[in-house]
Amino acid sequence: MSHVTPKSKPISEKRVDLSVRIGKLQLKNPILTASGTFGYGDEYAHVVDLSVLGAVVTKTVTVKPRPGNAPTRVAETASGMLNSIGLENVGLERFRSEKLPRLAKLKATVIASIGGETPEELETLLGALGNEPGVGAFEVNFSCPNVAAGGARFWADPARLERTLVGLRRLTDRPLIAKLSPDVTDIRETARACERGGADAVTAVNTFVGLALDLDRMRSKLGKATGGLSGPAIKPLALARCWEASGAIGIPVVGSGGIVSGRDALEFIAVGATAVQVGTATFVEPEAATRVLAEMRTWLAQHGHAKLSSLIGAVQAPAAQEPAKPHA
Amino acid sequence: MSHVTPKSKPISEKRVDLSVRIGKLQLKNPILTASGTFGYGDEYAHVVDLSVLGAVVTKTVTVKPRPGNAPTRVAETASGMLNSIGLENVGLERFRSEKLPRLAKLKATVIASIGGETPEELETLLGALGNEPGVGAFEVNFSCPNVAAGGARFWADPARLERTLVGLRRLTDRPLIAKLSPDVTDIRETARACERGGADAVTAVNTFVGLALDLDRMRSKLGKATGGLSGPAIKPLALARCWEASGAIGIPVVGSGGIVSGRDALEFIAVGATAVQVGTATFVEPEAATRVLAEMRTWLAQHGHAKLSSLIGAVQAPAAQEPAKPHA
């Protein structure tokens, strides 16, 4: 990895241009909320001004409403949390009729997350939402670890991903972002499949499959055996996968996994992410996303970076991965 | 997951039978040291009585000595650490002539970890060490994330694993334990390949590939871009993989990843591990492995378990993974 930041004099925060672009969607800054950790946006609207965020990624919506998994759904682990929500959501109908209008009123840039057990379900969703004026882009959740059908493992197959995206591509002119599971042997392959299928970006990564045991009751702490691990514990893993994915494809990567601070966000951007998502941090601190944004802006100003986008992939070249002085 | 522990009266710690068996190797208890975290055993011998441990797994040895990677080699992360040691080791010759005799004097049960960039190198190692009287079993490191050649990704191919193990199987009558990488789409497949190839057990899991950035210097905190993540942060991930592997194969699984306490060890055993390894915890507390052993014994006695081996896989049936009351 090579050092490319120029040592510059601090500049005013106002001079920092944070805008980034994902496909045709221009974002005022790269800080997004992560799907499933910000509800449908309005839950936090009394404490967070949604219009200052790059975008709000909504909870994954499915064709039919889903009640979600039986308790227990969350468990804390060392610097992380496991969840097994099971895609509880209000379903396509209420999402369109109730949730989108409220988000429009709040002047949020909306990225709608959609999830399906089959390519057909995703097509139904995109067929219905693909031209909604209130939606700036779509994130396709190919990576939920907590559903019996259509979860991360089902979508780990590059050929299936590619085929499905080809089908979806025809249904909307908005950017399509494919959200990938980290639990694959080589994320470059799933990322490349998404690019070939016509995705405008990929999100790396969703949660990692994990398990925590309640030893006294000799069963999982969750209602299902496994859940998805998120939070600071996974940051180094997510960062590695984001770096690998961004080195393998030409379309933008959206980073996700353990981002809690402006520095965390910048680490993802430096390894190649065009935007990042704040997830679990919001459960700890509802205003996390706007704080991350403010911290990022301050760091850039202090380090004299007038343009965030010039930092994207600053640390990227896989060739520079080897140590400077090789030795037997 | 089902609850199978009988509620029993406490018993005396002396009555607890901790012995377990891996292939032909009888271990007095399931607590092993993890390769690369206990040196060649004698480094800690003045503070830890090696003879009370189930076994000492030695640092992975390669045919030729290896100097290891350039600095920086370690970086702390949230509840974890990244390492990029690069298999620094003394090589086969000195391992046999210097290290094994010392371990023999310390009355340790020795599991020798061997690593190679090719099946042939592994055969050379096993050809040389396969009948050493001082070695109780071999752990084959198919999962080092920190070497350019012959690392985790090279060995993620089930067919290669199976073929290689078939070749190794002929060279020793001692148990062969295949140490697997967690960074695969489906660890059941690599585990099954090892079983088919003739392994007596698999170790699940080695470290996860991760990355940490030094933002001020805009480069990895490590000398190489990525390293392997270990420690409590990965425990839920390692536990899930251990549970998956043990459900897929008939041979024993050795658990590894984030074990710090007797309860942690028992969690791995309850999801199907026959033995467990204490790694990073030893860097924090040199006497970690013996403390884990003592805590485990105490828990078992307090819960009236006279035989540890009856707890192996107590929480295992993948069928019981679904919630008791399914719902749309």
Added chain:
Amino acid sequence: MATTTRTWRQVSARVRTQREYGAGFRWLELEMPAGFAAPVAGQFVQLLLDPPSPVLLPRPMSVASVSKKGTKLVVGFLYAPVGTGTQAIARLEPGSTIGVTGPLGQGYPLDEPGTPVLVAGGRGVAPLLMAADVLAKSRRRCEFVFGARTASLLVGLAEARERLAKRGSKLHLATDDGTRGFKGNVVQMLDRLAPKLAGPLVIYSCGPHGMLAAVARWAMANGARAHLAMESVMACGTGVCRGCPLPRSAEARDRVLATGADAAPLQGNPEWAMCCTDGPVFEARELDWDRVE
């Protein structure tokens, strides 16, 4: 029922006092900054240790008292240091700070008609003493049933006795082992007590889930209403993560399905209610007590 007007904030509060409270419990008082709405009995907050914290998530804690000291709102908590997070809270010295998100959830509907019967188990006593105070202010006396396994677990008994006496309410003690008061559990106590009280009864209860389920069943069998303060493992505490489900009763399920968004303004999940926003206080008929863990 959940309301869409959200008043919670995340603020930094100052530890005013902290002390042992007996039976392994501790009493914590926080001074809240301006802008923090006064919680009502039955509501809770999320306590977040300042960084660097040994735990990731905030810890839910019922509000046990609310008072004004000068212009300052002071909120009290009665808690047990059971694990890493609460043990770290227990080490906070007066003057140190802690993050508070709240007030959260639905408190007790203390204006329901009927004879109020407050049923407390163990540390559940605290929010109910607070409820008794509120009832007293609107000149309603209550019957206060306080139960525990054994006398030493009747936490804060002296204080309860004093505060209830002042308000003209009546304290009924019950211990499983008979070491104090009535020998038996709170439901057996309700059986004894009910015939002497003017119906309808409206029960407010807080305690372990097992006790709450028994109280809920008693209420449904005896034509009383009962409001029960539940707990669940939580992440956000604000309805967003969907991490704290409690099983709805068939009755509640049908009602959600029939009335849709109106009956459940937040998300309208017919299967599961969220402890943090639909609760933590639930009327007995809202939950399926056979499936409550």
Added chain:
Amino acid sequence: MATTTRTWRQVSARVRTQREYGAGFRWLELEMPAGFAAPVAGQFVQLLLDPPSPVLLPRPMSVASVSKKGTKLVVGFLYAPVGTGTQAIARLEPGSTIGVTGPLGQGYPLDEPGTPVLVAGGRGVAPLLMAADVLAKSRRRCEFVFGARTASLLVGLAEARERLAKRGSKLHLATDDGTRGFKGNVVQMLDRLAPKLAGPLVIYSCGPHGMLAAVARWAMANGARAHLAMESVMACGTGVCRGCPLPRSAEARDRVLATGADAAPLQGNPEWAMCCTDGPVFEARELDWDRVE
């Protein structure tokens, strides 16, 4: 060179005192339990916060003083609270406990012949004051060069002045900006000082790596020996994880290859020395200063 007789232990120590030391540094004194060997100047320990700790790994810290208070061994540290771990250490009150693994590594070989010149940069002053004490005990006075960027960073200057005067050693100050003492760096100071001293010189130094590299190069160019206390990110601190490599010089490399196991009893890696066990004190000719970070 590493020795195979290991004397380190992990123990729980008691905080005796902790205070501000100026220039952003803190002074910490720990009372060690029996069985903990007395460290020598240049050695270090690993400090491990009691659980629940906000960090995973122990923090390496040079020993800055060793004394006996009654029968108790007291070990002092001079440190800067730069991150999560050291900031948590800074909050420890007297009487609280902390884990200590040590003594670790190779200290200064203070019995080498020659005129001792001690060269300190910033907080590097502490182990060198300790070294000066030891030299004084064997009736050897030393020249003590103390450098910093600016006067305010000459941490603990008053104490240094007093302790060195008591021992008849001579203090030479140097600041880059000339705000105190000689205007220039410690190497320029060595240039000025050396002609006035009886050769051969034996230098003991502690400070930032950049300074140590310059001192090492000066020593090699001027026929002096120099022992430099290095740092590295560490995990175990005990030679096991192989996480703290420093590049060996070609000379050292050849020697390790030639003499094999004898020259490097622990692991004999010709390419890399381990900071924690081969060091942290290295003679200038042992390392490849072009590759030291």
